Amino acid sequence: xxxxxxxxxxxxxxxxxGMDDLTGQVGSLAAVTFTESGxxxxxxxxxxxxxxxxxxxxxxLYDQLNVNVSAEGRYGLFSAEGKxxxxxxxxxxxxxxxxxxxxxVQASFVRVKDPAPVADAQQLVRNGKQDKFRQRxxxxxxxxxxxGGEFIAVLSITSGVKTEERELAVSLKASFDGIVAGGxxxxxxxxxxxxxxxxxxIRVSIYQRGGSGDQISYxxxxxxxxxxLKSFAASVRDxxxxxSVQAASYDTLVFPDEPNWFDLARGREVLEDxxxxxxxxxTARNDxxxxxxxxxxxxxxxxxxTLNGWTTQLTDSLNALDDHISTVIDSVSAAEFxxxxxPDGFVVPExxxxxxxxxxxxxxxDYAAEWQGIPGRSQKLAIGRYDDAKNxxxxxxxxxxxxxxxxxxxxxxxxxxxxxxxxxxxxxxTPAVPMDWNDRISSLVVYDIAAGVPVIDFAVGLDFPWARAxxxxxxxxxxxxxxxxxxxxxxxxxxxxxLIVTLFDDANxxxxxxxxxxxxxxxxxxxxxAASLRVTSG
Numbered sequence: 001x002x003x004x005x006x007x008x009x010x011x012x013x014x015x016x017x018g019m020d021d022l023t024g025q026v027g028s029l030a031a032v033t034f035t036e037s038g039x040x041x042x043x044x045x046x047x048x049x050x051x052x053x054x055x056x057x058x059x060x061l062y063d064q065l066n067v068n069v070s071a072e073g074r075y076g077l078f079s080a081e082g083k084x085x086x087x088x089x090x091x092x093x094x095x096x097x098x099x100x101x102x103x104x105v106q107a108s109f110v111r112v113k114d115p116a117p118v119a120d121a122q123q124l125v126r127n128g129k130q131d132k133f134r135q136r137x138x139x140x141x142x143x144x145x146x147x148g149g150e151f152i153a154v155l156s157i158t159s160g161v162k163t164e165e166r167e168l169a170v171s172l173k174a175s176f177d178g179i180v181a182g183g184x185x186x187x188x189x190x191x192x193x194x195x196x197x198x199x200x201x202i203r204v205s206i207y208q209r210g211g212s213g214d215q216i217s218y219x220x221x222x223x224x225x226x227x228x229l230k231s232f233a234a235s236v237r238d239x240x241x242x243x244s245v246q247a248a249s250y251d252t253l254v255f256p257d258e259p260n261w262f263d264l265a266r267g268r269e270v271l272e273d274x275x276x277x278x279x280x281x282x283t284a285r286n287d288x289x290x291x292x293x294x295x296x297x298x299x300x301x302x303x304x305x306t307l308n309g310w311t312t313q314l315t316d317s318l319n320a321l322d323d324h325i326s327t328v329i330d331s332v333s334a335a336e337f338x339x340x341x342x343p344d345g346f347v348v349p350e351x352x353x354x355x356x357x358x359x360x361x362x363x364x365x366d367y368a369a370e371w372q373g374i375p376g377r378s379q380k381l382a383i384g385r386y387d388d389a390k391n392x393x394x395x396x397x398x399x400x401x402x403x404x405x406x407x408x409x410x411x412x413x414x415x416x417x418x419x420x421x422x423x424x425x426x427x428x429x430t431p432a433v434p435m436d437w438n439d440r441i442s443s444l445v446v447y448d449i450a451a452g453v454p455v456i457d458f459a460v461g462l463d464f465p466w467a468r469a470x471x472x473x474x475x476x477x478x479x480x481x482x483x484x485x486x487x488x489x490x491x492x493x494x495x496x497x498x499l500i501v502t503l504f505d506d507a508n509x510x511x512x513x514x515x516x517x518x519x520x521x522x523x524x525x526x527x528x529x530a531a532s533l534r535v536t537s538g
Contacts, residue, residue, distance in 0.1 A: 003140065003249040007075065008067065008083045009209070009242045015112050015145060018137035019247055022267050022329065024075025031121060031137040032253065034112035046148065047106040048233050052176040054169055055100055058092045058279045064100040065152060065207070066244070069279070074271040077278065077325050086207040090154045093286040095298075095351060097162075097169040099155040101176050101225060103232045105210065107148035107240040115143060117253050125255050137250075139264060144246035149210015149236035153225040158290070159200040160297050162351040168196040172222060176229065197222075209243040211235030270328050270335040277340045278321055285314040287348045298349040299407055306345075313343040352407045353429065358382055359411055359446045362402045363395045365432040383409070385454075387443040389417035389469065400441045404429045410449050413441035418460045418469060420494035421519055425453075459501050459535055460494040461485050465521050474499070478532045479507045487531045493520045500538045503530040 007013075007024065018031035055061045059069050065083045067076070076084035092098060117125075124133040155172065159165035171193050206219045208228075215235035219228050288310050295301040302310075321338055328335040362368070364376040377395040388397040397417075405411055405426050415421035424437050427449065432438075445454040458473045463485065470485040481487040487507070493516050495501050503523075505511025509532050517538065523529075 002252050005140065005247045006066070007245050007247055008065075009145070009244050010082050013142055013145070013242070013245050015110070015142055016115070017142050019140050019142065020134075021139035021247075021249070022074070022264060022271060023078040025078060025138070026142075027136065027138050029120075029136055030118060031141040031250075032112070032115040032117055032143075034116070035114040037110050037112050046233065046237065049104045050102070050229065052099065052101045052173045054173060055092075055098045056094070058087075058283050059276075061090065061092050061098065061100065061154070062087055062279075064102060066104070066150075069275055070272060074268070074275045077271060077275055083207060086152070086205065088282065090205045091156070091286045091289075092283055093156075093290045094283060095158075095287050095290040095348060097157045097165045099157065099169045099173055099176075101153045101155070101229060103149075103151045103229055105148045105150075105233050105236040106146055107236060109144060109146045109246075111144035111246070115141070115253060117250070117255060122256060140247040140249055141253075142245045143248050145242050146244045146246070147240045147242050149232065149241055150208065150243045151210070151228060151232045152207040153219065153228070154205040154207075155222070155225070156203040156205070157200055158203075158294065158297070159196070160294070160352060161199070162353045164196055165200060168193065168200055171196070176226065210239060210241045212239040215239065267328060267335050270337055271325065273337050274321060274325055274328070277338055278318065280340065281314055281318050281321065284342065284346065284348075285311060285318070288314065291349060297352055299352060301349045310343040310346055317341060357406055357409065359406070359409060360404045361393075361395055361400050361411075361444075362404075363399045365401045365438075367402050367404065367431065381444075381446050383446050383448060385419065385443070385445050387417055387419065389443070393442075393444070397442050398439045400444075401433060401438050402431050403433070408449055409446060410453075411444055411446055412454055413437065413444045415440055415442060416494060416519070417442045417466065418458075418471065418494065419443045419445065419454075419456045420460055420496060455498075456496040457499070459496065459499055461490050461533075462492040462494070463489050464491040472501070472533065472535050474535050474537055476509070476534050478509060480531055480533065481507075488528050490530045490533075491523060491527050493523065495519060498538050500536050502534045502536070504532045504534075505529065507531045509534060 003021065010026065012026040012028075015037055016030045016032045016034060018027040018029065019025060020027075051064075053060070053064055055064060062069050065087055067083055067087070076087065121133060121137055124130075124136070155169075157165050157169050159168070175193070202222060204220055204222070204225060208216055210232070215231070215238070219225055288307050291298055291301050292304065292307050301307075317340070324338045359381045360378055361381065362376060362378045364371045364374075367378070369376045377399070379394045386392040400413065403411060403426060405428055411426040412423050413426070414423045420443075424434070426433075447454050458471045461470045461472055462468060468485065470483055477483060479487070480490070490503070493501055495516055495518050501516040502513055503516065503526055504513045514526055
């Protein structure tokens with residue numbers, strides 16, 4: 001089956017020269033002759049494409065470099081130059097946020113016309129020396145060269161707070177898109193970006209073909225990237241450069257004696273698999289390096305000794321993979337897939353999602369400011385206790401539908417006021433609380449997870465639901481007439497987990513008694529009957 005590939009330009013690539021389809025290596029001999037070369041009729045002028053993308057995987061990064069990992073990506077296993085080297089130097093890590101801005105400006109595409117194999121190539125085929133043919137001319141020949149230029153900027157954005165890191169990346173993407181399109185950035189957006197930049201590290205990596213002199217000078221800041229994107233088309237117009245080639249297999253040519261071509265399918269599959277596994281190992285090693293550099297950016301990072309051990313094991317696996325690749329090239333027909341092994345216990349720790357130590361609660365799901373014309377309400381809460389009975393929940397009683405919870409904090413929401421009744425814990429952002437808890441919470445506690453869960457050490461006595469509440473901590477209450485509730489008025493009890501309330505008919509713990517272990521909204525036969533009570537730990 002005929003093959004056609006678009007390959008990043010490297011030194012030595014010329015029209016008609018052969019190349020190895022497994023490795024991407026360029027031969028030194030012309031493989032084909034051709035009558036002439038030129039552009040298609042009406043192919044004058046330039047063609048430009050601009051794009052900015054947030055990438056979340058290493059393969060997406062290669063795609064943005066116009067390198068298809070499933071096709072010519074394996075060439076990166078054998079090349080330490082051009083885009084392949086640039087991709088590795090960009091040090092993709094799944095722990096950071098990556099923004100890629102690129103400009104592709106095509107000035108011309110020159111292609112050979114009437115290509116034919118050179119006499120030596122024909123003679124080798126005629127004599128059945130396909131192995132020698134492949135050694136000299138490879139499996140493909142270069143039949144087209146695209147000139148113009150490419151500019152690619154990879155911005156690695158790292159911050160102590162993942163949400164801010166993502167916000168900055170999205171904001172920068174919008175700025176790039178707007179300015180390249182001829183727009184501008186509002187003062188408010190610029191101000192917010194500058195604020196986020198002061199709390200972030202932005203590493204800029206650049207790949208450029210096209211332009212000369214100051215047009216290819218160092219680019220190290222976001223502003224430099226924006227300026228280069230805007231001026232790149234003019235740079236390419238003045239100084240175009242070859243930046244990709246089109247290669248085709250020899251079965252697209254006419255040979256006097258049709259050869260039996262090598263079947264490289266197995267080798268291609270194995271090397272493509274090797275490339276993907278190399279990306280996995282490199283990303284993992286970059287992830288470990290990120291944790292070592294900024295352990296405070298992560299939740300519960302492993303020890304330095306563990307991280308260093310992982311680095312060593314990942315490096316050893318990469319070296320073993322390189323050795324395996326050499327074996328594949330030496331014996332394509334017997335190529336075997338590489339067995340990928342990761343270090344024991346290898347898990348990249350989670351990033352800190354928030355920098356704030358403040359919880360925010362919302363009256364609508366998805367943190368919405370409005371729903372079906374109903375304005376939403378929100379409230380920020382520091383560590384502490386918030387009770388609707390004291391008007392401390394400003395979004396309203398039984399109104400909570402979503403909440404944002406910073407790393408290290410938790411929220412315990414209670415179905416009743418006074419921190420009583422059933423409860424539910426939230427330890428992460430929750431755009432929609434479970435349906436059985438939506439619009440149900442009447443009191444809550446914001447607490448530090450490291451300090452432990454809140455303890456409610458009192459019961460609540462009520463004259464009737466939900467009025468005239470009196471709080472009873474652990475202890476004896478021999479005469480309820482001396483309390484705010486009064487004797488023979490107790491109609492409901494809220495008893496938290498771990499406490500027991502014992503009610504007595506008479507003062508001083510006399511007469512009949514009953515033990516109450518949980519919330520009892522209707523005391524039944526004991527309604528308006530208790531004259532004394534005792535609260536104990538269960």
